[in-house]
Amino acid sequence: MTLARAVVGFLAVSVALVLQVSLFPHVAWQGVVPNLVLLVVVAAALTRGAQFALVLGFVAGVLLDLAPPADHLAGRWALALVVVAYLAARVRQDVRPSTAAVLATVAASSFVGTSLFALSGLVLRDPVISVGELLEVVAVAVLWDLLLTPFVLPPTMRLFERLGRAGAPV
Template identity: 60%
Template structure:
Protein backbone atom coordinates (compact mmCIF):
# COMPACT_ATOMS: atom_id res chain seq x y z
CA UNK A 1 0.00 0.00 0.00
CA UNK A 2 2.97 2.26 -0.65
CA UNK A 3 1.67 4.01 -3.81
CA UNK A 4 0.97 7.63 -2.72
CA UNK A 5 -1.75 8.14 -5.34
CA UNK A 6 -3.53 4.99 -4.19
CA UNK A 7 -3.27 6.01 -0.53
CA UNK A 8 -4.63 9.47 -1.31
CA UNK A 9 -7.49 8.07 -3.38
CA UNK A 10 -8.44 5.57 -0.67
CA UNK A 11 -8.36 8.28 2.00
CA UNK A 12 -10.57 10.53 -0.14
CA UNK A 13 -12.95 7.68 -1.04
CA UNK A 14 -13.34 6.58 2.58
CA UNK A 15 -13.71 10.19 3.74
CA UNK A 16 -16.39 10.96 1.16
CA UNK A 17 -18.17 7.69 1.91
CA UNK A 18 -18.11 8.47 5.63
CA UNK A 19 -19.51 11.96 5.08
CA UNK A 20 -22.33 10.57 2.90
CA UNK A 21 -23.00 7.74 5.35
CA UNK A 22 -23.30 10.07 8.35
CA UNK A 23 -25.03 13.07 6.77
CA UNK A 24 -27.11 12.14 3.71
CA UNK A 25 -28.13 8.52 4.13
CA UNK A 26 -29.56 8.76 7.66
CA UNK A 27 -32.37 10.81 6.10
CA UNK A 28 -33.13 7.94 3.70
CA UNK A 29 -32.83 5.18 6.30
CA UNK A 30 -35.49 2.51 6.66
CA UNK A 31 -36.25 1.91 10.35
CA UNK A 32 -32.93 3.47 11.22
CA UNK A 33 -30.93 1.31 8.80
CA UNK A 34 -29.07 2.88 5.90
CA UNK A 35 -26.42 1.70 3.48
CA UNK A 36 -22.86 1.11 4.57
CA UNK A 37 -21.09 3.30 2.03
CA UNK A 38 -17.75 2.88 3.78
CA UNK A 39 -18.26 -0.89 3.75
CA UNK A 40 -18.78 -0.73 -0.03
CA UNK A 41 -15.53 1.18 -0.49
CA UNK A 42 -13.71 -1.48 1.53
CA UNK A 43 -15.32 -4.26 -0.53
CA UNK A 44 -14.26 -2.51 -3.73
CA UNK A 45 -10.72 -2.09 -2.41
CA UNK A 46 -10.50 -5.77 -1.52
CA UNK A 47 -11.93 -6.83 -4.89
CA UNK A 48 -9.52 -4.56 -6.75
CA UNK A 49 -6.30 -5.11 -4.79
CA UNK A 50 -6.54 -8.35 -2.79
CA UNK A 51 -6.89 -9.58 0.77
CA UNK A 52 -3.99 -7.74 2.41
CA UNK A 53 -5.00 -4.40 0.92
CA UNK A 54 -8.64 -4.98 1.88
CA UNK A 55 -7.64 -5.88 5.44
CA UNK A 56 -5.56 -2.72 5.91
CA UNK A 57 -8.15 -0.51 4.22
CA UNK A 58 -10.89 -2.08 6.34
CA UNK A 59 -9.01 -1.42 9.56
CA UNK A 60 -8.40 2.25 8.75
CA UNK A 61 -11.91 2.82 7.45
CA UNK A 62 -13.41 0.99 10.42
CA UNK A 63 -11.52 3.15 12.91
CA UNK A 64 -12.84 6.26 11.18
CA UNK A 65 -16.41 4.93 11.34
CA UNK A 66 -15.92 4.03 15.01
CA UNK A 67 -14.74 7.53 15.88
CA UNK A 68 -17.03 9.58 13.61
CA UNK A 69 -19.96 11.30 15.25
CA UNK A 70 -22.62 10.24 16.09
CA UNK A 71 -20.72 7.22 17.39
CA UNK A 72 -22.83 5.42 19.96
CA UNK A 73 -20.91 2.16 20.34
CA UNK A 74 -17.67 0.78 21.74
CA UNK A 75 -14.78 1.85 19.51
CA UNK A 76 -13.20 -0.93 17.51
CA UNK A 77 -16.34 -2.82 16.55
CA UNK A 78 -16.48 -1.42 13.01
CA UNK A 79 -12.71 -1.75 12.64
CA UNK A 80 -13.00 -5.47 13.39
CA UNK A 81 -16.00 -5.89 11.09
CA UNK A 82 -14.48 -4.00 8.15
CA UNK A 83 -11.17 -5.85 8.51
CA UNK A 84 -13.07 -9.10 8.02
CA UNK A 85 -14.98 -7.59 5.10
CA UNK A 86 -11.82 -6.37 3.35
CA UNK A 87 -10.10 -9.70 3.82
CA UNK A 88 -13.04 -11.73 2.49
CA UNK A 89 -13.49 -9.41 -0.49
CA UNK A 90 -9.80 -9.76 -1.26
CA UNK A 91 -10.00 -13.55 -1.09
CA UNK A 92 -12.88 -13.43 -3.59
CA UNK A 93 -10.57 -11.46 -5.89
CA UNK A 94 -7.91 -14.18 -5.66
CA UNK A 95 -10.29 -16.72 -7.16
CA UNK A 96 -10.25 -14.83 -10.47
CA UNK A 97 -11.92 -11.89 -12.19
CA UNK A 98 -15.23 -10.93 -10.64
CA UNK A 99 -18.09 -10.05 -12.99
CA UNK A 100 -21.32 -8.29 -12.11
CA UNK A 101 -23.08 -11.34 -10.57
CA UNK A 102 -19.94 -12.28 -8.63
CA UNK A 103 -19.47 -8.70 -7.48
CA UNK A 104 -23.05 -8.48 -6.21
CA UNK A 105 -22.68 -11.83 -4.47
CA UNK A 106 -19.46 -10.58 -2.85
CA UNK A 107 -21.21 -7.38 -1.75
CA UNK A 108 -24.11 -9.35 -0.24
CA UNK A 109 -21.79 -11.76 1.57
CA UNK A 110 -19.48 -9.02 2.81
CA UNK A 111 -22.38 -6.83 3.91
CA UNK A 112 -23.91 -9.72 5.82
CA UNK A 113 -20.53 -10.57 7.35
CA UNK A 114 -19.68 -7.01 8.35
CA UNK A 115 -23.08 -6.24 9.83
CA UNK A 116 -23.15 -9.59 11.63
CA UNK A 117 -19.69 -9.13 13.15
CA UNK A 118 -20.67 -5.64 14.28
CA UNK A 119 -23.97 -6.87 15.77
CA UNK A 120 -22.45 -9.93 17.44
CA UNK A 121 -19.60 -7.93 18.93
CA UNK A 122 -22.24 -5.62 20.39
CA UNK A 123 -24.00 -8.60 21.95
CA UNK A 124 -20.74 -9.93 23.38
CA UNK A 125 -19.78 -6.54 24.80
CA UNK A 126 -23.33 -5.79 25.98
CA UNK A 127 -23.01 -2.56 24.02
CA UNK A 128 -26.68 -2.43 23.07
CA UNK A 129 -29.75 -4.15 24.34
CA UNK A 130 -31.34 -5.74 21.27
CA UNK A 131 -32.75 -9.16 20.61
CA UNK A 132 -31.34 -11.50 18.02
CA UNK A 133 -34.43 -11.22 15.75
CA UNK A 134 -34.13 -7.42 15.82
CA UNK A 135 -30.45 -7.66 14.93
CA UNK A 136 -31.22 -10.06 12.09
CA UNK A 137 -33.76 -7.61 10.69
CA UNK A 138 -31.17 -4.82 10.82
CA UNK A 139 -28.52 -6.99 9.15
CA UNK A 140 -30.84 -8.02 6.33
CA UNK A 141 -32.01 -4.44 5.76
CA UNK A 142 -28.37 -3.38 5.57
CA UNK A 143 -27.63 -6.07 2.98
CA UNK A 144 -30.52 -4.84 0.81
CA UNK A 145 -29.35 -1.22 1.10
CA UNK A 146 -25.79 -2.18 0.21
CA UNK A 147 -26.92 -4.16 -2.83
CA UNK A 148 -28.95 -1.17 -4.04
CA UNK A 149 -26.00 1.20 -3.69
CA UNK A 150 -23.26 -1.21 -4.87
CA UNK A 151 -23.63 -0.55 -8.63
CA UNK A 152 -22.84 3.11 -7.99
CA UNK A 153 -19.82 2.62 -5.71
CA UNK A 154 -18.02 -0.63 -6.56
CA UNK A 155 -17.30 0.02 -10.28
CA UNK A 156 -16.00 3.54 -9.65
CA UNK A 157 -13.61 2.56 -6.87
CA UNK A 158 -12.34 -0.59 -8.60
CA UNK A 159 -11.73 1.28 -11.88
CA UNK A 160 -9.79 4.07 -10.22
CA UNK A 161 -7.68 1.62 -8.21
CA UNK A 162 -6.96 -0.39 -11.37
CA UNK A 163 -5.90 2.76 -13.23
CA UNK A 164 -3.65 3.94 -10.41
CA UNK A 165 -1.59 0.77 -10.63
CA UNK A 166 -2.61 -1.44 -13.55
CA UNK A 167 0.29 -3.89 -13.31
CA UNK A 168 -0.49 -6.63 -10.82
CA UNK A 169 -3.84 -5.26 -9.70
CA UNK A 170 -4.16 -7.76 -6.85
CA UNK A 171 -1.55 -8.26 -4.18
CA UNK A 172 -1.69 -11.86 -3.02
Template identity: 45%
Template sequence: MRVNRILLSTALIVVALVLQVSVLARLHLPGAVPDLLLLTVVALALVYGHVGGALIGFGAGLLADLAPPADHAAGRYALVLCVVGYLVGLARPGNGRLKSVTGPMLVVIVAAVGSTLLYALVGALVGDTAARHVGLGGLLFSAALYDLLLAPFVVPAIMALARRAENDPLAESSTTVKGTDISSGWLSSGTGLRLGGRRGGVTRLKAKARTRTTRVTRIKGVKRL
Protein backbone atom coordinates in the same frame (compact mmCIF):
# COMPACT_ATOMS: atom_id res chain seq x y z
CA MET B 1 0.74 -0.10 0.33
CA ARG B 2 1.92 2.35 -2.28
CA VAL B 3 1.39 6.06 -1.94
CA ASN B 4 -1.16 6.25 -4.76
CA ARG B 5 -3.20 3.48 -3.14
CA ILE B 6 -3.14 5.20 0.23
CA LEU B 7 -4.18 8.56 -1.19
CA LEU B 8 -6.99 7.13 -3.30
CA SER B 9 -8.29 4.88 -0.52
CA THR B 10 -8.21 7.71 2.02
CA ALA B 11 -10.09 10.07 -0.28
CA LEU B 12 -12.75 7.48 -1.12
CA ILE B 13 -13.23 6.48 2.50
CA VAL B 14 -13.60 10.07 3.68
CA VAL B 15 -16.13 10.83 0.94
CA ALA B 16 -18.07 7.64 1.66
CA LEU B 17 -18.17 8.36 5.40
CA VAL B 18 -19.33 11.94 4.90
CA LEU B 19 -22.10 10.85 2.53
CA GLN B 20 -23.17 8.06 4.84
CA VAL B 21 -23.35 10.24 7.94
CA SER B 22 -24.76 13.39 6.36
CA VAL B 23 -27.10 11.91 3.73
CA LEU B 24 -27.89 8.21 4.10
CA ALA B 25 -28.26 8.25 7.87
CA ARG B 26 -30.73 11.15 7.64
CA LEU B 27 -33.09 9.24 5.35
CA HIS B 28 -34.42 7.30 8.37
CA LEU B 29 -35.04 4.16 6.35
CA PRO B 30 -36.56 1.19 8.19
CA GLY B 31 -34.00 -1.24 9.54
CA ALA B 32 -30.33 -0.70 8.81
CA VAL B 33 -28.62 2.27 7.20
CA PRO B 34 -27.16 1.76 3.69
CA ASP B 35 -23.48 1.09 4.36
CA LEU B 36 -21.59 3.08 1.74
CA LEU B 37 -18.39 2.64 3.74
CA LEU B 38 -18.72 -1.14 3.55
CA LEU B 39 -19.21 -1.01 -0.22
CA THR B 40 -16.10 1.13 -0.58
CA VAL B 41 -14.02 -1.37 1.39
CA VAL B 42 -15.45 -4.26 -0.66
CA ALA B 43 -14.64 -2.56 -3.97
CA LEU B 44 -11.08 -1.69 -2.97
CA ALA B 45 -10.46 -5.16 -1.53
CA LEU B 46 -11.56 -6.74 -4.84
CA VAL B 47 -8.77 -4.77 -6.56
CA TYR B 48 -6.01 -4.63 -3.93
CA GLY B 49 -6.36 -8.11 -2.42
CA HIS B 50 -6.64 -9.39 1.14
CA VAL B 51 -3.75 -7.46 2.69
CA GLY B 52 -4.81 -4.13 1.23
CA GLY B 53 -8.44 -4.92 2.01
CA ALA B 54 -7.66 -5.62 5.66
CA LEU B 55 -5.65 -2.41 6.05
CA ILE B 56 -8.26 -0.30 4.28
CA GLY B 57 -11.06 -1.92 6.26
CA PHE B 58 -9.34 -1.28 9.56
CA GLY B 59 -8.67 2.36 8.72
CA ALA B 60 -12.21 2.93 7.44
CA GLY B 61 -13.76 1.25 10.47
CA LEU B 62 -11.60 3.17 12.92
CA LEU B 63 -12.54 6.43 11.24
CA ALA B 64 -16.22 5.49 11.51
CA ASP B 65 -15.75 4.59 15.18
CA LEU B 66 -14.31 8.01 15.96
CA ALA B 67 -16.55 10.12 13.72
CA PRO B 68 -19.66 11.60 15.34
CA PRO B 69 -22.36 10.59 16.04
CA ALA B 70 -20.74 7.22 16.88
CA ASP B 71 -22.41 5.67 19.94
CA HIS B 72 -20.38 2.47 20.29
CA ALA B 73 -16.97 1.45 21.58
CA ALA B 74 -14.02 2.58 19.48
CA GLY B 75 -12.49 -0.24 17.48
CA ARG B 76 -15.70 -2.23 17.12
CA TYR B 77 -16.43 -1.35 13.51
CA ALA B 78 -12.71 -1.30 12.73
CA LEU B 79 -12.54 -4.98 13.65
CA VAL B 80 -15.60 -5.77 11.54
CA LEU B 81 -14.38 -4.00 8.39
CA CYS B 82 -10.86 -5.36 8.82
CA VAL B 83 -12.20 -8.93 8.76
CA VAL B 84 -14.56 -8.14 5.87
CA GLY B 85 -11.79 -6.50 3.84
CA TYR B 86 -9.49 -9.47 4.38
CA LEU B 87 -12.09 -12.08 3.43
CA VAL B 88 -13.32 -10.13 0.40
CA GLY B 89 -9.73 -9.68 -0.75
CA LEU B 90 -9.33 -13.45 -0.83
CA ALA B 91 -12.02 -13.53 -3.53
CA ARG B 92 -10.09 -11.07 -5.69
CA PRO B 93 -9.44 -12.37 -9.23
CA GLY B 94 -5.86 -12.74 -10.36
CA ASN B 95 -5.83 -9.66 -12.58
CA GLY B 96 -8.19 -7.56 -10.45
CA ARG B 97 -10.86 -7.58 -13.18
CA LEU B 98 -14.23 -9.25 -12.81
CA LYS B 99 -15.85 -10.97 -15.80
CA SER B 100 -19.46 -10.83 -14.54
CA VAL B 101 -21.60 -8.93 -12.06
CA THR B 102 -22.81 -12.07 -10.31
CA GLY B 103 -19.64 -12.44 -8.28
CA PRO B 104 -19.57 -8.89 -6.89
CA MET B 105 -23.28 -8.98 -6.05
CA LEU B 106 -22.85 -12.21 -4.10
CA VAL B 107 -19.83 -10.72 -2.34
CA VAL B 108 -21.86 -7.63 -1.40
CA ILE B 109 -24.69 -9.74 0.04
CA VAL B 110 -22.32 -11.92 2.05
CA ALA B 111 -20.37 -8.87 3.25
CA ALA B 112 -23.54 -7.03 4.30
CA VAL B 113 -24.95 -9.99 6.21
CA GLY B 114 -21.60 -11.01 7.64
CA SER B 115 -20.68 -7.51 8.80
CA THR B 116 -24.07 -7.09 10.50
CA LEU B 117 -23.75 -10.44 12.27
CA LEU B 118 -20.17 -9.77 13.31
CA TYR B 119 -21.07 -6.28 14.53
CA ALA B 120 -23.92 -7.68 16.59
CA LEU B 121 -21.69 -10.45 17.95
CA VAL B 122 -18.99 -8.00 19.02
CA GLY B 123 -21.69 -5.81 20.54
CA ALA B 124 -23.03 -8.75 22.54
CA LEU B 125 -19.53 -9.46 23.83
CA VAL B 126 -19.09 -5.88 25.05
CA GLY B 127 -22.64 -5.63 26.45
CA ASP B 128 -24.30 -3.59 23.67
CA THR B 129 -27.83 -4.97 23.16
CA ALA B 130 -29.14 -2.32 20.77
CA ALA B 131 -29.61 -4.87 17.99
CA ARG B 132 -32.15 -6.77 20.10
CA HIS B 133 -34.54 -3.82 20.17
CA VAL B 134 -34.45 -3.39 16.40
CA GLY B 135 -34.50 -7.08 15.55
CA LEU B 136 -31.52 -8.91 14.11
CA GLY B 137 -33.56 -10.46 11.30
CA GLY B 138 -34.81 -7.09 10.12
CA LEU B 139 -31.30 -5.66 10.26
CA LEU B 140 -29.89 -8.50 8.18
CA PHE B 141 -32.60 -8.25 5.52
CA SER B 142 -32.54 -4.46 5.26
CA ALA B 143 -28.73 -4.28 5.26
CA ALA B 144 -28.46 -6.80 2.43
CA LEU B 145 -31.26 -5.13 0.47
CA TYR B 146 -29.97 -1.57 0.77
CA ASP B 147 -26.36 -2.51 0.02
CA LEU B 148 -27.42 -4.64 -2.94
CA LEU B 149 -29.43 -1.76 -4.42
CA LEU B 150 -26.57 0.67 -3.89
CA ALA B 151 -23.76 -1.63 -5.04
CA PRO B 152 -24.25 -1.32 -8.85
CA PHE B 153 -23.70 2.43 -8.60
CA VAL B 154 -20.75 2.32 -6.20
CA VAL B 155 -18.66 -0.84 -6.58
CA PRO B 156 -17.92 -0.69 -10.36
CA ALA B 157 -17.01 3.01 -10.21
CA ILE B 158 -14.62 2.56 -7.28
CA MET B 159 -13.02 -0.50 -8.87
CA ALA B 160 -12.49 1.44 -12.10
CA LEU B 161 -10.78 4.26 -10.21
CA ALA B 162 -8.59 1.82 -8.31
CA ARG B 163 -7.55 0.00 -11.49
CA ARG B 164 -6.75 3.32 -13.17
CA ALA B 165 -4.57 4.28 -10.22
CA GLU B 166 -2.71 0.98 -10.65
CA ASN B 167 -1.50 2.19 -14.06
CA ASP B 168 0.88 4.64 -12.36
CA PRO B 169 4.25 4.50 -14.21
CA LEU B 170 6.04 4.03 -10.89
CA ALA B 171 3.79 1.14 -9.86
CA GLU B 172 5.12 -2.40 -9.96
CA SER B 173 3.80 -4.82 -12.53
CA SER B 174 2.16 -7.74 -10.81
CA THR B 175 2.30 -9.83 -13.98
CA THR B 176 6.06 -9.57 -14.45
CA VAL B 177 7.21 -9.42 -10.82
CA LYS B 178 5.96 -12.32 -8.72
CA GLY B 179 7.04 -13.45 -5.30
CA THR B 180 8.59 -10.08 -4.45
CA ASP B 181 7.54 -7.34 -2.12
CA ILE B 182 6.33 -3.88 -3.06
CA SER B 183 9.71 -2.20 -2.77
CA SER B 184 11.47 -4.70 -5.02
CA GLY B 185 8.60 -4.53 -7.51
CA TRP B 186 8.82 -0.75 -7.58
CA LEU B 187 12.54 -0.90 -8.18
CA SER B 188 12.23 -3.48 -10.91
CA SER B 189 9.81 -1.29 -12.88
CA GLY B 190 11.02 2.11 -11.76
CA THR B 191 14.14 4.08 -12.58
CA GLY B 192 16.67 2.37 -10.36
CA LEU B 193 17.42 -0.79 -12.30
CA ARG B 194 16.86 0.87 -15.65
CA LEU B 195 19.40 3.54 -14.88
CA GLY B 196 21.80 0.84 -13.83
CA GLY B 197 21.26 -0.97 -17.11
CA ARG B 198 21.77 2.21 -19.10
CA ARG B 199 24.96 3.03 -17.25
CA GLY B 200 26.22 -0.47 -17.89
CA GLY B 201 25.39 -0.11 -21.58
CA VAL B 202 27.18 3.22 -21.82
CA THR B 203 30.23 1.73 -20.10
CA ARG B 204 30.28 -1.15 -22.58
CA LEU B 205 30.04 1.23 -25.54
CA LYS B 206 32.94 3.27 -24.19
CA ALA B 207 35.02 0.11 -23.72
CA LYS B 208 34.28 -1.01 -27.27
CA ALA B 209 35.24 2.42 -28.61
CA ARG B 210 38.54 2.32 -26.75
CA THR B 211 39.26 -1.16 -28.08
CA ARG B 212 38.61 -0.04 -31.65
CA THR B 213 40.86 3.01 -31.19
CA THR B 214 43.64 0.81 -29.86
CA ARG B 215 43.34 -1.54 -32.82
CA VAL B 216 43.46 1.34 -35.33
CA THR B 217 46.55 2.73 -33.63
CA ARG B 218 48.30 -0.61 -33.76
CA ILE B 219 47.46 -1.06 -37.46
CA LYS B 220 48.83 2.39 -38.28
CA GLY B 221 52.02 1.60 -36.36
CA VAL B 222 52.54 -1.65 -38.29
CA LYS B 223 52.07 0.12 -41.64
CA ARG B 224 54.68 2.75 -40.77
CA LEU B 225 57.19 0.06 -39.90
Protein backbone atom coordinates in the same frame (compact mmCIF):
# COMPACT_ATOMS: atom_id res chain seq x y z
CA MET C 1 1.58 0.33 -0.87
CA THR C 2 2.39 3.59 -2.59
CA LEU C 3 1.60 7.00 -1.19
CA ALA C 4 -0.74 7.77 -4.10
CA ARG C 5 -2.73 4.59 -3.50
CA ALA C 6 -2.95 5.30 0.23
CA VAL C 7 -4.13 8.87 -0.35
CA VAL C 8 -6.76 7.83 -2.91
CA GLY C 9 -7.98 5.03 -0.63
CA PHE C 10 -8.24 7.44 2.30
CA LEU C 11 -10.09 9.99 0.16
CA ALA C 12 -12.52 7.35 -1.13
CA VAL C 13 -13.25 6.19 2.42
CA SER C 14 -13.58 9.79 3.62
CA VAL C 15 -16.11 10.69 0.92
CA ALA C 16 -18.08 7.51 1.62
CA LEU C 17 -18.01 8.21 5.36
CA VAL C 18 -19.19 11.79 4.99
CA LEU C 19 -22.07 10.70 2.76
CA GLN C 20 -22.93 7.84 5.08
CA VAL C 21 -23.15 9.94 8.24
CA SER C 22 -24.55 13.16 6.79
CA LEU C 23 -26.77 12.43 3.78
CA PHE C 24 -27.98 8.86 4.17
CA PRO C 25 -29.54 9.18 7.65
CA HIS C 26 -32.24 11.21 5.90
CA VAL C 27 -33.18 8.19 3.79
CA ALA C 28 -32.71 5.55 6.51
CA TRP C 29 -35.03 2.59 6.27
CA GLN C 30 -36.07 1.28 9.70
CA GLY C 31 -33.12 3.19 11.14
CA VAL C 32 -30.57 1.45 8.90
CA VAL C 33 -28.46 3.40 6.40
CA PRO C 34 -26.42 2.00 3.50
CA ASN C 35 -22.84 1.19 4.44
CA LEU C 36 -20.89 3.03 1.75
CA VAL C 37 -17.65 2.56 3.66
CA LEU C 38 -18.10 -1.21 3.49
CA LEU C 39 -18.69 -0.96 -0.27
CA VAL C 40 -15.43 0.98 -0.73
CA VAL C 41 -13.54 -1.69 1.23
CA VAL C 42 -15.11 -4.44 -0.89
CA ALA C 43 -14.16 -2.58 -4.09
CA ALA C 44 -10.58 -2.26 -2.83
CA ALA C 45 -10.44 -5.95 -1.97
CA LEU C 46 -11.78 -7.03 -5.36
CA THR C 47 -9.34 -4.85 -7.31
CA ARG C 48 -6.22 -4.37 -5.19
CA GLY C 49 -6.12 -7.53 -3.09
CA ALA C 50 -5.85 -8.42 0.57
CA GLN C 51 -2.91 -6.32 1.75
CA PHE C 52 -4.34 -3.00 0.57
CA ALA C 53 -7.91 -3.91 1.54
CA LEU C 54 -6.97 -5.01 5.06
CA VAL C 55 -5.19 -1.74 5.80
CA LEU C 56 -7.99 0.27 4.20
CA GLY C 57 -10.62 -1.76 6.08
CA PHE C 58 -8.92 -1.12 9.42
CA VAL C 59 -8.53 2.62 8.78
CA ALA C 60 -12.10 2.87 7.46
CA GLY C 61 -13.43 0.94 10.46
CA VAL C 62 -11.63 3.17 12.96
CA LEU C 63 -12.94 6.27 11.18
CA LEU C 64 -16.46 4.83 11.18
CA ASP C 65 -16.14 3.94 14.87
CA LEU C 66 -15.11 7.48 15.76
CA ALA C 67 -17.35 9.47 13.40
CA PRO C 68 -20.30 11.18 15.02
CA PRO C 69 -22.99 10.09 15.84
CA ALA C 70 -21.18 6.88 16.90
CA ASP C 71 -22.81 5.51 20.03
CA HIS C 72 -20.92 2.24 20.35
CA LEU C 73 -17.58 1.03 21.64
CA ALA C 74 -14.74 1.91 19.29
CA GLY C 75 -13.19 -0.98 17.40
CA ARG C 76 -16.32 -2.87 16.45
CA TRP C 77 -16.47 -1.54 12.87
CA ALA C 78 -12.69 -1.81 12.55
CA LEU C 79 -12.89 -5.53 13.34
CA ALA C 80 -15.88 -6.05 11.06
CA LEU C 81 -14.31 -4.26 8.08
CA VAL C 82 -10.99 -6.09 8.43
CA VAL C 83 -12.85 -9.40 8.28
CA VAL C 84 -14.89 -8.12 5.31
CA ALA C 85 -11.70 -7.04 3.52
CA TYR C 86 -10.15 -10.46 4.02
CA LEU C 87 -13.23 -12.35 2.82
CA ALA C 88 -13.78 -10.11 -0.20
CA ALA C 89 -10.10 -10.34 -1.16
CA ARG C 90 -10.45 -14.14 -1.27
CA VAL C 91 -12.87 -13.65 -4.21
CA ARG C 92 -10.36 -11.52 -6.15
CA GLN C 93 -9.18 -13.09 -9.38
CA ASP C 94 -6.63 -12.06 -11.97
CA VAL C 95 -9.48 -10.94 -14.21
CA ARG C 96 -12.31 -8.63 -13.28
CA PRO C 97 -14.98 -10.59 -11.38
CA SER C 98 -18.35 -11.13 -13.01
CA THR C 99 -21.38 -9.10 -12.02
CA ALA C 100 -22.86 -12.11 -10.22
CA ALA C 101 -19.62 -12.62 -8.29
CA VAL C 102 -19.53 -8.94 -7.29
CA LEU C 103 -23.15 -8.99 -6.11
CA ALA C 104 -22.61 -12.22 -4.19
CA THR C 105 -19.46 -10.79 -2.62
CA VAL C 106 -21.27 -7.60 -1.59
CA ALA C 107 -24.18 -9.58 -0.12
CA ALA C 108 -21.85 -11.89 1.81
CA SER C 109 -19.64 -9.01 2.93
CA SER C 110 -22.59 -6.94 4.07
CA PHE C 111 -24.06 -9.90 5.93
CA VAL C 112 -20.77 -10.81 7.61
CA GLY C 113 -19.76 -7.22 8.42
CA THR C 114 -23.12 -6.16 9.82
CA SER C 115 -23.55 -9.45 11.70
CA LEU C 116 -20.08 -9.22 13.22
CA PHE C 117 -20.71 -5.62 14.28
CA ALA C 118 -24.09 -6.52 15.78
CA LEU C 119 -22.87 -9.70 17.47
CA SER C 120 -19.92 -7.90 19.01
CA GLY C 121 -22.45 -5.44 20.41
CA LEU C 122 -24.41 -8.31 21.95
CA VAL C 123 -21.27 -9.79 23.48
CA LEU C 124 -20.12 -6.41 24.82
CA ARG C 125 -23.68 -5.45 25.83
CA ASP C 126 -23.13 -2.20 23.96
CA PRO C 127 -26.74 -1.48 23.03
CA VAL C 128 -28.75 -4.46 24.19
CA ILE C 129 -31.14 -5.54 21.43
CA SER C 130 -32.95 -8.76 20.78
CA VAL C 131 -31.80 -11.33 18.27
CA GLY C 132 -34.94 -10.70 16.21
CA GLU C 133 -34.11 -7.01 15.92
CA LEU C 134 -30.54 -7.92 15.04
CA LEU C 135 -31.67 -10.17 12.19
CA GLU C 136 -33.97 -7.46 10.88
CA VAL C 137 -31.14 -4.90 10.87
CA VAL C 138 -28.82 -7.33 9.06
CA ALA C 139 -31.44 -8.08 6.39
CA VAL C 140 -32.12 -4.38 5.77
CA ALA C 141 -28.38 -3.61 5.65
CA VAL C 142 -27.76 -6.32 3.06
CA LEU C 143 -30.65 -5.03 0.94
CA TRP C 144 -29.39 -1.42 1.14
CA ASP C 145 -25.86 -2.42 0.18
CA LEU C 146 -27.06 -4.50 -2.76
CA LEU C 147 -29.23 -1.63 -3.99
CA LEU C 148 -26.28 0.78 -3.97
CA THR C 149 -23.75 -1.65 -5.42
CA PRO C 150 -24.34 -0.66 -9.10
CA PHE C 151 -23.76 3.00 -8.23
CA VAL C 152 -20.77 2.67 -5.91
CA LEU C 153 -18.70 -0.37 -6.88
CA PRO C 154 -18.09 0.15 -10.62
CA PRO C 155 -16.62 3.68 -10.30
CA THR C 156 -14.71 2.79 -7.15
CA MET C 157 -13.28 -0.37 -8.71
CA ARG C 158 -12.25 1.61 -11.81
CA LEU C 159 -10.54 4.13 -9.55
CA PHE C 160 -8.54 1.45 -7.74
CA GLU C 161 -7.74 -0.36 -11.03
CA ARG C 162 -6.46 2.87 -12.54
CA LEU C 163 -4.03 3.21 -9.62
CA GLY C 164 -2.59 -0.20 -10.43
CA ARG C 165 -2.12 0.61 -14.12
CA ALA C 166 -0.37 3.89 -13.39
CA GLY C 167 2.83 1.99 -12.68
CA ALA C 168 2.28 1.51 -8.96
CA PRO C 169 3.33 -1.93 -7.73
CA VAL C 170 0.57 -4.29 -6.74
